[in-house]
Amino acid sequence: MSSPDARLAAGPDGRPGMAPDTGIEPPVLSLRGIRKSFGDVEVLRGIDLDVRRHEVVALIGSSGSGKSTLLRTANLLETIDDGQVFLSGTDVSDPRVKLDAVRARIGVVFQHYNLFPHLSVLGNVTLAGRTVHRRGKAAAERQALELLDQVGLADKAREFPDRLSGGQQQRVAIVRAIATDPELLLLDEITSALDPELVGEVLELVRTLAQGGSTILMATHEMAFARDVAHRVVFLDGGLIVEQGTPERLLNHPEQERTRKFLTRFSGTGLTPPA
Amino acid sequence: MTNSAPALRVPSEIELDRRLYRRRQNGKSVAIALVSTLVFAALVWLLVVNTPGWTAVQQSFFNLDVAISAFPRVIEGLWLNIRVLFFASIGVLIVSLLLAVIRTLRGPVFFPLRALATGYTDLFRGVPLLIVLYLVGYGVPGLGLFPRMPAEFWGTVALILTYSAYVSEVFRAGIEAVHPSQRLAARALGLSHAQTMRKVVLPQAVRKVTPALMNDFVAMQKDVGLISVIGAIDAVRAAQIETAASYNFTPYVLAGLLFVLLAWPTIRLTDWYSARMRRREQMGSIV
Ligand SMILES: Nc1ncnc2c1ncn2[C@@H]1O[C@H](COP(=O)(O)OP(=O)(O)OP(=O)(O)O)[C@@H](O)[C@H]1O
Ligand SMILES: [Mg+2]
Numbered sequence: 254m255s256s257p258d259a260r261l262a263a264g265p266d267g268r269p270g271m272a273p274d275t276g277i278e279p280p281v282l283s284l285r286g287i288r289k290s291f292g293d294v295e296v297l298r299g300i301d302l303d304v305r306r307h308e309v310v311a312l313i314g315s316s317g318s319g320k321s322t323l324l325r326t327a328n329l330l331e332t333i334d335d336g337q338v339f340l341s342g343t344d345v346s347d348p349r350v351k352l353d354a355v356r357a358r359i360g361v362v363f364q365h366y367n368l369f370p371h372l373s374v375l376g377n378v379t380l381a382g383r384t385v386h387r388r389g390k391a392a393a394e395r396q397a398l399e400l401l402d403q404v405g406l407a408d409k410a411r412e413f414p415d416r417l418s419g420g421q422q423q424r425v426a427i428v429r430a431i432a433t434d435p436e437l438l439l440l441d442e443i444t445s446a447l448d449p450e451l452v453g454e455v456l457e458l459v460r461t462l463a464q465g466g467s468t469i470l471m472a473t474h475e476m477a478f479a480r481d482v483a484h485r486v487v488f489l490d491g492g493l494i495v496e497q498g499t500p501e502r503l504l505n506h507p508e509q510e511r512t513r514k515f516l517t518r519f520s521g522t523g524l525t526p527p528a
Numbered sequence: 529m530t531n532s533a534p535a536l537r538v539p540s541e542i543e544l545d546r547r548l549y550r551r552r553q554n555g556k557s558v559a560i561a562l563v564s565t566l567v568f569a570a571l572v573w574l575l576v577v578n579t580p581g582w583t584a585v586q587q588s589f590f591n592l593d594v595a596i597s598a599f600p601r602v603i604e605g606l607w608l609n610i611r612v613l614f615f616a617s618i619g620v621l622i623v624s625l626l627l628a629v630i631r632t633l634r635g636p637v638f639f640p641l642r643a644l645a646t647g648y649t650d651l652f653r654g655v656p657l658l659i660v661l662y663l664v665g666y667g668v669p670g671l672g673l674f675p676r677m678p679a680e681f682w683g684t685v686a687l688i689l690t691y692s693a694y695v696s697e698v699f700r701a702g703i704e705a706v707h708p709s710q711r712l713a714a715r716a717l718g719l720s721h722a723q724t725m726r727k728v729v730l731p732q733a734v735r736k737v738t739p740a741l742m743n744d745f746v747a748m749q750k751d752v753g754l755i756s757v758i759g760a761i762d763a764v765r766a767a768q769i770e771t772a773a774s775y776n777f778t779p780y781v782l783a784g785l786l787f788v789l790l791a792w793p794t795i796r797l798t799d800w801y802s803a804r805m806r807r808r809e810q811m812g813s814i815v
Contacts, residue, residue, distance in 0.1 A: 328716060357718025367713035371731045381717035384727055429717070 279342035280305045281437050281468045287326055287336035289319075296322050298492035299336070304437065304470050309463045311479035311500070312472040314489035315515060320472035321364075323489065324439045327470065328359050341436060357385045360430030360438045364446050366422045368414040368429070374401065375410045378429045386433055393432075400428045404458055420451030424458055431462065438462065440471035444478075476519050480504055488512045591778045598770035598779040605766030606786050609752045612684050612762070616748065619688035620695050627692060628699035629725060645696075652693035657751055661686045665758030680762070683755030691748055698740045702733030739805065742798040749791045753783075763787070 280303040289297040296319040304310050312320045325331040327338060329345060329352050338346040345355045368377050378397040382388040388396075401407045404424050414422055423443055430438060440459065444452040456478050463469060463482045473479050479486055480500040487497040488509075496509045507513045539547070576582060630638070630645040652660070664686040665679060706729050714724040734741075756765035763786060767779035 330712060330716060353715075353718050353720045355718075356716055359716075361713075361716040363709065363713065363716075365709065367709045369710065369713070369728055369732075371728075371735065380714075380727060381719065384723050385718040433718075 278306060279339065281308075281341055282327055282470060283337075283339035283342075284323075284327065285337045285339070287323070287338070288334045289322055289326060289331060290334055296492055297326070297333075300489075300492075300494060302487065302494065304468060306468055307466045308485065309467075309469045309483045310471070311483035311486045312470065312489055313474070313476070313479060313486060313515070314472075318489045319492055320489055321441050324361075324441050324470065324472055327437075328356055328361055328439055330356070330361075353385070357381065357433065358436050360433070360435035362423070362426050362430045362438070362440045362443045364442045366414070366419075366426040366446075368422055368426055370414055373411050373413055374406065374417070374425050377414065377425060378432050381429070381433050397428070397432055400432060401425075404428055418451060419447045420454045423447060423451075423455045427455070427458055427462075431467070436468065438467050438469045438471075440469060440473070442472050442474060445474055476504060476516075488515065490515065587776075589777045589781050591776055594770075594774050594776045594778040595782050598767065598774070598782055601766045601770055602763050602779055602783050602786065605761055605763035606783070606790070608680055608760065608762045609755075609787075610790070612680050612687070612755060612760075613749060613752045616684045616687040616691070616752070617745065619684065620691045620748070623688060623692035624695035624699055625730075627696035628703060629730075631696070631700055632703050649693045649696055652690050653697070655690070657686065657690045657754060658757065660690050661754060661758055664689065665755075679758045679760040680755060683752075683758055683760050686758075687748065687751065687755070691744065691751075695741065695744050698737050698744065699733065701740075702737035703729055705736050706732045739798055739802040742794060742801065746791050746794050746798065749794065750787060753787060 282302070282304040284300050284302040287297050287300040288295065300323060302310075302323075312323065314320055322331060326333050329338065333346060336346070337344050340355060340358065343350070345352075369380065372380065375394060375397055378401065379388075379390075379393040382393040382396070383390060398407060398410055401410055404427070406421060406424060406428070409417060409421060409425075414425065417425065423446075427440075427443070443459070444455050447455060452475070456475065459469070459471070459478075460482050471483075483500050485497060486500045486503045488495045488503065488507075488511075490511050496503060496507060496512045503512065504516065507516060579585075627645045627649060630641050631649075633642060661683065665682040668674070668682065668685075669677065710728055710732065711724055714728040715721075719727065753762065753764040756762050756768070759765075761769075763783045764780075767783040770779035771777055
């Protein structure tokens with residue numbers, strides 16, 4: 254994990270501060286007019302979204318609204334029907350771009366962890382470093398152990414994934430995603446497959462990453478968490494971005510009727526906007 | 529983790545009683561199995577020995593003197609079978625893996641390759657090994673394209689051709705049994721298609737199909753005996769020669785026994801391995 258170095262000081266509310274928009278540095282991720290259909294269903298109908306360095310953006314929206322699809326297009330795991338994807342200013346949706354190299358710069362964590370069952374925890378964490386980034390075994394393992402230690406899993410390094418709890422597996426998956434120092438981290442509902450009592454430990458790790466200055470785009474159903482760590486919340490519905498803004502603004506004072514309707518479903522959490 | 533204590537704890541009266549009962553039951557079942565097996569074997573033995581033709585059959589099939597005199601030649605032949613088996617296995621592993629990977633390639637670019645591999649497996653799974661042996665053993669050398677090779681060389685080639693078709697299907701089933709999310713996770717890390725195959729998909733696929741592979745290996749252990757039809761002096765051919773010389777079929781029985789001995793360790797190993805896999809899967813079934 255990158256230490257919370259001189260990257261940027263935390264903002265006044267304890268959140269990591271955002272890079273000043275100097276207009277020189279391009280956003281880490283920039284989506285322009287992304288369209289994607291599955292058969293007759295157009296899941297994404299022209300999405301524009303920027304994620305700046307050190308920014309944490311939360312994607313919310315009802316099930317089937319296309320959050321996962323959007324994350325996959327950002328990582329080019331999904332071919333797009335139209336639009337452009339820029340990674341730090343480079344158009345990576347250009348077919349001449351080497352996709353494997355692009356994906357190596359983005360870390361992804363899935364809902365169901367997707368750890369490799371035939372590899373130990375250490376093997377999982379070092380796989381990309383050794384095969385894609387050509388790091389030596391010793392160096393890769395040293396770094397992996399350091400990271401595992403930081404998330405309290407050093408003693409599990411030699412275990413196989415099926416011996417770990419869901420929360421532990423998901424933390425390993427996060428470590429695996431950040432082990433190669435990606436420019437951007439995509440998190441797809443990483444706590445929704447977990448038992449409630451295991452959610453905390455995973456969210457805590459994401460919070461640490463956010464405070465460490467990682468650039469994160471995450472789909473989530475955890476409104477309280479989104480409010481807590483995100484700089485910006487984006488509401489997706491019907492294949493379009495309906496509304497976006499600071500968590501405070503969007504979650505408490507949504508302007509759009511559809512956003513309000515969506516948020517009332519989380520009324521039990523005390524997040525409902527006043528009617 | 530925290531459950532080391534129960535191992536040291538003295539079990540309750542009830543548990544001890546249950547254990548005793550189970551042990552007794554076990555002992556009883558073993559005794560019953562043993563006795564019934566012995567009785568059955570004795571019955572079969574008596575039945576066979578009392579058939580009118582037994583003495584004649586014993587003379588021509590179970591003659592110890594003939595067996596002893598045929599032994600050196602048959603065992604020498606078996607050594608050839610073992611060498612052929614060795615090279616054929618390596619060849620089959622390489623060719624079948626290649627075929628399986630080709631057949632799982634996606635995209636229109638690979639269509640010709642895929643079609644070729646599919647055609648190959650369809651063809652060689654259908655043609656009897658014996659016919660492949662004749663065609664390869666007599667036909668290919670007849671072309672005069674290759675330097676003169678011994679019959680066992682062509683026998684090995686024929687075995688590889690036939691068995692690769694079967695084994696590639698086993699590998700393909702294994703590859704397809706690896707969940708797509710595994711591939712997705714590997715590609716997301718930046719691994720190329722080939723790296724994903726090599727580091728993530730194949731290791732899991734091979735584990736899944738090892739018992740099936742071992743079964744095919746056992747089948748091939750028997751089928752190496754067929755190379756005798758194209759003139760290789762293997763155990764079967766040696767037995768044939770000995771039989772012709774002694775007017776006695778015992779050498780065939782000897783060769784048969786030796787083949788069983790050869791296959792037996794693999795058969796046991798397959799059983800043991802599948803049992804272990806089953807146990808592991810049951811252990812990890814609470815996902
Ligand atoms: N590979 C696919 N093939 C066909 N349809 C798909 C595919 N992937 C997603 N879809 C469809 O696209 C729509 C959006 O799916 P997506 O998984 O992006 O939603 P989501 O917002 O992530 O939902 P959830 O909150 O349940 O994860 C759904 O209607 C889904 O059925
Ligand atoms: Mg989803």
